[in-house]
Amino acid sequence: MPEFFTVATPEQVFKALSGFRRLAVETVALDDALHRFCGTDITSPEDLPPLPRSTMDGYAVRAADTFGASDSLPALLDLAGAVAMGRVPEISVGPNQAAAIPTGGFLPRGADAVVMVEYSGPAGEGSVEIFRPVTTGENVLGKAEDAARGDVVIPAGKRLLPQDIGLLAGLGITEVSVYRRPRAAVISTGDEIVPVTDTPSPGRIRDINSHSIAALVRAAGGEVEMFDPVPDDPVLLRAALEKALASADVVVLSGGSSVGERDHMLNVVTSLSGAVVHAHGIAISPGKPTLIAAVGGKPVFGLPGHPVSALVVAQVFLTPFLGHLQGEELKRTPAGARVRAALASSIHSAQGREDYVRVKLEERQGLPTARPVFGKSGMLSTLVKADGFIVLPIHAEGLSAGETVEVILF
Amino acid sequence: MPEFFTVATPEQVFKALSGFRRLAVETVALDDALHRFCGTDITSPEDLPPLPRSTMDGYAVRAADTFGASDSLPALLDLAGAVAMGRVPEISVGPNQAAAIPTGGFLPRGADAVVMVEYSGPAGEGSVEIFRPVTTGENVLGKAEDAARGDVVIPAGKRLLPQDIGLLAGLGITEVSVYRRPRAAVISTGDEIVPVTDTPSPGRIRDINSHSIAALVRAAGGEVEMFDPVPDDPVLLRAALEKALASADVVVLSGGSSVGERDHMLNVVTSLSGAVVHAHGIAISPGKPTLIAAVGGKPVFGLPGHPVSALVVAQVFLTPFLGHLQGEELKRTPAGARVRAALASSIHSAQGREDYVRVKLEERQGLPTARPVFGKSGMLSTLVKADGFIVLPIHAEGLSAGETVEVILF
Numbered sequence: 131m132p133e134f135f136t137v138a139t140p141e142q143v144f145k146a147l148s149g150f151r152r153l154a155v156e157t158v159a160l161d162d163a164l165h166r167f168c169g170t171d172i173t174s175p176e177d178l179p180p181l182p183r184s185t186m187d188g189y190a191v192r193a194a195d196t197f198g199a200s201d202s203l204p205a206l207l208d209l210a211g212a213v214a215m216g217r218v219p220e221i222s223v224g225p226n227q228a229a230a231i232p233t234g235g236f237l238p239r240g241a242d243a244v245v246m247v248e249y250s251g252p253a254g255e256g257s258v259e260i261f262r263p264v265t266t267g268e269n270v271l272g273k274a275e276d277a278a279r280g281d282v283v284i285p286a287g288k289r290l291l292p293q294d295i296g297l298l299a300g301l302g303i304t305e306v307s308v309y310r311r312p313r314a315a316v317i318s319t320g321d322e323i324v325p326v327t328d329t330p331s332p333g334r335i336r337d338i339n340s341h342s343i344a345a346l347v348r349a350a351g352g353e354v355e356m357f358d359p360v361p362d363d364p365v366l367l368r369a370a371l372e373k374a375l376a377s378a379d380v381v382v383l384s385g386g387s388s389v390g391e392r393d394h395m396l397n398v399v400t401s402l403s404g405a406v407v408h409a410h411g412i413a414i415s416p417g418k419p420t421l422i423a424a425v426g427g428k429p430v431f432g433l434p435g436h437p438v439s440a441l442v443v444a445q446v447f448l449t450p451f452l453g454h455l456q457g458e459e460l461k462r463t464p465a466g467a468r469v470r471a472a473l474a475s476s477i478h479s480a481q482g483r484e485d486y487v488r489v490k491l492e493e494r495q496g497l498p499t500a501r502p503v504f505g506k507s508g509m510l511s512t513l514v515k516a517d518g519f520i521v522l523p524i525h526a527e528g529l530s531a532g533e534t535v536e537v538i539l540f
Numbered sequence: 541m542p543e544f545f546t547v548a549t550p551e552q553v554f555k556a557l558s559g560f561r562r563l564a565v566e567t568v569a570l571d572d573a574l575h576r577f578c579g580t581d582i583t584s585p586e587d588l589p590p591l592p593r594s595t596m597d598g599y600a601v602r603a604a605d606t607f608g609a610s611d612s613l614p615a616l617l618d619l620a621g622a623v624a625m626g627r628v629p630e631i632s633v634g635p636n637q638a639a640a641i642p643t644g645g646f647l648p649r650g651a652d653a654v655v656m657v658e659y660s661g662p663a664g665e666g667s668v669e670i671f672r673p674v675t676t677g678e679n680v681l682g683k684a685e686d687a688a689r690g691d692v693v694i695p696a697g698k699r700l701l702p703q704d705i706g707l708l709a710g711l712g713i714t715e716v717s718v719y720r721r722p723r724a725a726v727i728s729t730g731d732e733i734v735p736v737t738d739t740p741s742p743g744r745i746r747d748i749n750s751h752s753i754a755a756l757v758r759a760a761g762g763e764v765e766m767f768d769p770v771p772d773d774p775v776l777l778r779a780a781l782e783k784a785l786a787s788a789d790v791v792v793l794s795g796g797s798s799v800g801e802r803d804h805m806l807n808v809v810t811s812l813s814g815a816v817v818h819a820h821g822i823a824i825s826p827g828k829p830t831l832i833a834a835v836g837g838k839p840v841f842g843l844p845g846h847p848v849s850a851l852v853v854a855q856v857f858l859t860p861f862l863g864h865l866q867g868e869e870l871k872r873t874p875a876g877a878r879v880r881a882a883l884a885s886s887i888h889s890a891q892g893r894e895d896y897v898r899v900k901l902e903e904r905q906g907l908p909t910a911r912p913v914f915g916k917s918g919m920l921s922t923l924v925k926a927d928g929f930i931v932l933p934i935h936a937e938g939l940s941a942g943e944t945v946e947v948i949l950f
Contacts, residue, residue: 160736161751161754161766164755164758180742185917215731215732215743216732216744217742217744218742219743233846234732234845234846270916271916275916276918276921277921284924291755291759292752292756292950293851293923293924293950295755296752296755296923297748298751299736299752300748301746302739304736304737320625322626326714327714332591332627332628333625333626333627333628334627336710336711336712337709340709342703342705342706343702344571344705345571345701345705348574349574349575349701349702356571435643435644436595436643436644437710467877467949469878506595506685508593508595508644508686510686510703510706510707510710511707513706513707514693514703540701540702
């Protein structure tokens with residue numbers, strides 16, 4: 131029987147993937163930076179806050195004046211005035227004085243703490259009673275305490291979240307350097323594949339992989355260049371591949387990376403100048419017939435034709451790789467959120483390959499349980515019904531019912 | 541001291557939120573449907589596959605002819621031909637016959653199983669040896685096994701993932717009915733707030749919340765209508781609110797929902813015709829000074845002015861609510877992926893409120909550990925440094941170091 135050219139372990143594939151150069155950085159408006167990966171360390175251009183601010187509604191005081199204050203023996207302070215929002219207060223707080231202050235108000239000179247309004251009470255005209263002591267700095271956000279000028283506030287490679295956007299807004303940073311979005315050419319191959327808008331003639335099927343893989347690329351922050359399905363013809367395949375390599379950052383083919391007669395993908399890829407094959411075959415299931423190559427330094431993924439295998443391989447290898455291209459640390463473990471759950475039934479596994487088992491999450495006696503979703507490898511419905519998958523390591527023989535597993539959520 | 545109008549528990553707030561009507565559905569192209577919520581049950585218009593297909597490269601056979609086959613005593617079958625991709629095979633497989641078949645090829649008449657190529661060998665001109673028995677249906681995806689005509693393949697309310705897009709493509713469904721994206725008007729209020737593009741004069745600060753909350757709305761699938769900051773002036777606030785209610789599906793204010801003099805939000809909201817206050821104050825920390833109301837049936841969130849409190853409240857209540865508007869089941873527990881981890885240090889909590897404690901995830905001896913990130917409530921940098929937060933229930937007194945906690949990831 132024909133053999134795969136270079137069967138690689140997942141570790142070897144990740145090592146090869148980590149060698150591809152990251153994309154260039156570009157500048158985007160702050161409000162467009164959500165979920166992009168920061169291209170440089172961002173340092174604070176100023177102190178935040180610029181002056182001490184109150185974190186509570188209450189009274190700005192000198193902490194020493196509240197020493198020993200209690201419900202039965204409150205500290206009686208003279209009101210020096212009230213701090214208004216939006217201005218640096220002109221009043222100052224002297225010994226045995228207090229100034230009303232709203233949350234966010236800047237501390238008046240002389241004050242070094244704030245007593246919460248809950249622990250104060252009126253004490254006649256121009257006075258206030260304080261029922262609890264405060265320490266210096268209490269309920270005060272000190273100058274530069276949130277960010278000091280020159281501090282790295284967001285490190286390069288961080289995926290920008292709403293709080294990061296907020297901090298940058300607070301510092302007046304309205305443009306952010308982020309890694310460019312990877313542009314992926316997505317190409318289904320196979321004589322039997324027709325575009326989704328066509329009615330397939332008998333014996334043909336609609337193109338599934340272009341659409342599912344395109345969605346996965348978009349979910350990983352990439353942009354997609356969609357190609358029409360390419361028949362199993364080396365000339366047409368080569369033409370599509372050259373076109374894709376000319377415009378895209380990464381080429382994602384599916385179908386034709388197996389070892390059958392019609393699988394021209396390896397030959398076509400290696401016929402191009404500057405081609406390097408990193409893996410022809412990966413020791414995984416599903417997904418063994420996967421090609422990982424480079425042409426002129428550009429990454430080429432040849433995914434299996436099976437829609438389920440193609441998506442699983444894409445989630446395990448392509449999603450983290452698209453993160454890598456965008457400056458994220460390339461993690462060996464599959465991307466996605468994880469949940470720990472008890473395995474509902476035993477799973478057997480072949481040694482010498484890493485197995486990805488689809489599972490549905492259920493609650494049993496209030497505890498998360500992962501029930502394997504069995505079904506033939508070609509069944510996309512098994513992936514639709516599952517909530518995620520678990521990874522059986524390459525040397526594992528299987529897992530027993532009741533064992534705790536980590537579910538990678540879709 | 542002034543009191544909150546109607547302090548509600550988180551449960552009461554979720555009950556009120558679940559009463560708001562979902563948005564209408566709209567039709568989008570399949571490739572634009574990623575992460576949208578399905579507006580109707582989608583039923584399969586046809587059988588997938590339309591005819592039995594092979595899931596392996598190998599030989600289509602009659603399973604009965606392989607009975608007892610082994611390495612020492614292989615079954616010898618006559619080759620009836622080869623199945624080509626993209627056509628319904630014209631050949632048929634009779635008793636003691638086999639036909640070469642590629643993965644995905646349609647089964648020829650007469651065949652009921654496929655022997656993997658690995659378990660076959662050449663046996664002279666026109667024959668093949670089979671070394672293992674197969675059972676009926678083995679390595680075959682039966683007609684309609686993935687989806688049968690009339691089956692509900694995607695239920696209403698499901699968030700569409702790449703595999704769902706793939707299945708719909710396979711069924712020739714090129715347009716999908718999804719819930720409309722919620723349009724959120726995002727308005728910061730406060731005399732001290734200046735637009736992010738301005739240089740704040742002494743005593744003022746830049747608008748953080750518009751940008752962080754807008755990002756959170758986008759992350760939850762919503763669209764944003766940004767407003768300039770509104771000063772603490774009831775007339776201006778009312779004008780902004782009326783404008784927002786006229787165009788948006790949900791209004792998200794921040795600042796001014798506390799109980800200080802300058803907090804006009806409650807008065808302005810209740811002065812509008814058809815206003816209902818669901819909560820003025822929520823028993824949570826941070827985030828107590830939150831207003832949840834409706835005006836003419838449209839939801840109005842009044843978030844705290846503190847950037848940290850505003851974001852935490854938005855993540856706990858607004859994100860799931862935006863999901864609800866888009867057809868998702870409204871879950872009581874905060875949105876986001878969860879990770880279980882051991883608590884690195886003890887946390888104290890006040891009874892009678894639900895506490896959200898920011899944590900950083902670390903590995904200690906190979907196990908995930910959640911280290912509380914302490915810092916003053918106004919410090920956005922604590923949120924930037926944290927990976928997520930944990931929830932201390934309303935009646936909890938605290939948690940001890942080493943306890944297992946569930947971290948809600950940002």
